Amino acid sequence: MVQIVVDLEEWEHCSPSDAGSPLVGAFLRDQAERELAAFLSASGMLEILELREGLSLQASSYVGRITLGDVQITIRPKIRGLPFLQLLRYAYGLRDLKSMTETSFSSEELTFQDMLIQQLIAETEELVARGLHRTYVRTDADLTSPRGRINLQRIARQGGIIQAALPCTYHPRLEDCLINQVLLQGLHLASHLTSETDLRFKLYRLVNLFQDTISPIVLDHHVLVKLRQQMDRLTAAYQPAMTIIDILYHAGGMSLQENQPRAQLPGFLFDMNRFFQGLLSRFLRENLREYEVRDQYRIQHMLSYDPEHNPRNRHAPELRPDYVVVQQGRIVSILDAKYRDLWDKDLPPHMLYQLAMYALSQPDGVDATILYPTLQPALQEARIAIHDPLRGTKRAFVVLRPVDLLYLAHLVSGPQTADQERKRAVFAKQLAFGGPSYV
DSSP: OOOEEEEEETTOEEOTTSTTOTTBTOOOOSHHHHHHHHHHHHTTSEEEEEOSSBEEEEEOSEEEEEEETTEEEEEEOSSOHHHHHHHHHHHHTOOOOTTSOHHHHSOTTOOHHHHHHHHHHHHHHHHHHHOOOOEEOOEEEEESSOOSEEOHHHHHHTTSOOSSSEEEEEOOEESOSHHHHHHHHHHHHHHHHOOOHHHHHHHHHHHHHHTTTSOOOOOOHHHHHHHHHHOOGGGGGGHHHHHHHHHHHHHTEEOSSTTSOOEEOSEEEEEHHHHHHHHHHHHHHHHOTTSEEEETOOBOSSOOOOGGGOTTOOOOOOBOOSEEEEETTEEEEEEEEOOSOTTTSOOOHHHHHHHHHHHHTSOTTOOEEEEEEESSTTOOOEEEEEEOTTTOOEEEEEEEEEEEHHHHHHHHHSOOOHHHHHHHHHHHHHHHHOOSOOO
């Protein structure tokens, strides 16, 4: 079978009518592929249309690689190489391990998941070098050389000592605990998500180190939740690796129907909106020192059901902007992160309506701002006025404010100097409130 390879950037469109398109004559072969294509389109991950001449693809904010029959589709973020790695580490609290070669990350050929897997390998090698976490595990066994507590009740139940061993209960300190079991299964998962031979070799080598001493488990959502509840300061060094495994797990599966068991996606697709929101959340919280930044803030008392006309007794709709900036208990800025370059692309109506509601929920002087990514420096923000339809007066503004990702990567990866801290604070205020460009 000849595989058709399609390489796209986020939000890029590719159709059979494009000059030199590899999609001419590419079709879905069976019902299973059509169901997968319908799921990807309905979920907003990747729009797939089957035309008479071949397949048409419309990428969105999801990046990664997926295989659909004999078509391999790779979607890459616009920002690549070392700047993307720096932002990725900062957003998710991943360590800048000096044992890793930065040149391996700067390759433009690595997909998003390969960059994560490369980081996971480095994190795991660091954990192995410092010694894996151990915990005390209750063990019941018959021992010829007793240790721990002798189980007298069991001896009595069996009518005395009937063999040359005593039943004992003891607690050895073992590596075979939940956090290492998840780490092992995360390495297995990563080996299925990469097509890079070098990465697979490193993953198999690490798996071979663990598999004789650590028990295999089924990695699922409940296990990851249980692990997060158990983690404490003793396992803090595992946090970056567990974060990567969580991303790989949730971006590598799907459920075609609600309440249906989660199936393995034939590839990996990650929503860059999650990355962008986490990145801005951390940057604003760390650098708006005079303010409080609240994530997913609930705007109350704006929308509610009429109690006399709510036959299903439903809860009132909620307005939840990504961040609000608060000073002395008063909201001074409403911000929403949208991973869509609104300088090159139109503002979708649903985004405008959403931000208009945020703006109208506040008194005069508090605008609602969309923060969107760009690789072009020194772009100007745009402002959309919301008018009173009767009087024509301006009631609020929706602001479209660009975030220079290359400059942000420079700020978060630079040395911790007083000048660098000043530049971070200036840029954070410019993102939150507008005003003059950063300097």
